[in-house]
Amino acid sequence: DEVMNVLMAFFSGKYYMDGTMISGGEKTPLEIAMDGGDFQVYSEMEGKDIAIMNKDGDIYLMNPDTKKYTELNAAVKKMMGLDTTDFSFSFNNVKFEAKNPSSVNEATHKGSPAVCYRYENNEHMMDFIAVDNKIVQMILYDSQKNPETVVDIDEFTAGYPEDMLTFKGYSKTNMISFIS
DSSP states (O other), X not given: OHHHHHHXXXXXXXXXXXXXXXXXXXXXXXXXXXXXXXXXXXXXXXXXXEEEEEETTEXXXXXXXTTEEEEOOHHHHHHXXXXXXXXXXXXXXXXXXXXXXXXXXXXXXXXXXXXXXXXXXXXXXXXXXXXXXXXXXXXXXXXXXXXXXXXXXXXXXXXXXXXXSOOXXXXXXXXXXXXX
């Protein structure tokens, strides 16, 4: 089952997701590849696409347009007011046994018949909404069971594209050159 394969990949920490994250009333495009503690996430900085990659505990900025990357060393992180915790995603800290959802119920998503896979314990609750055997939405609830983070998903797969979590095709540069 495609949904279960993706859920197993998600909870084991090796997946790719592309969509829109809605949190605190703000919508943010989200494209992320995860492989254990390593991740690459695309974002926008001053109207330009940028990727942030955590590889083996080091943080890098990557520019897909110029194919350049630079390491965010301690001095640069301090100057930018960044902390490694700035690069954590609340939904990655939630672990469940994928094959054992708390419930699986019929649902509706944007007028289409759907299936809701709910995972719940004393601390966390997450819903994964699937339409036509594809996960189209993920909802992480707060401790009062209110939606805290919603991700509208365009693509969600086990594994990730081979052009992510790699420096292949990129050249290393210093921060000043990277920014200019």
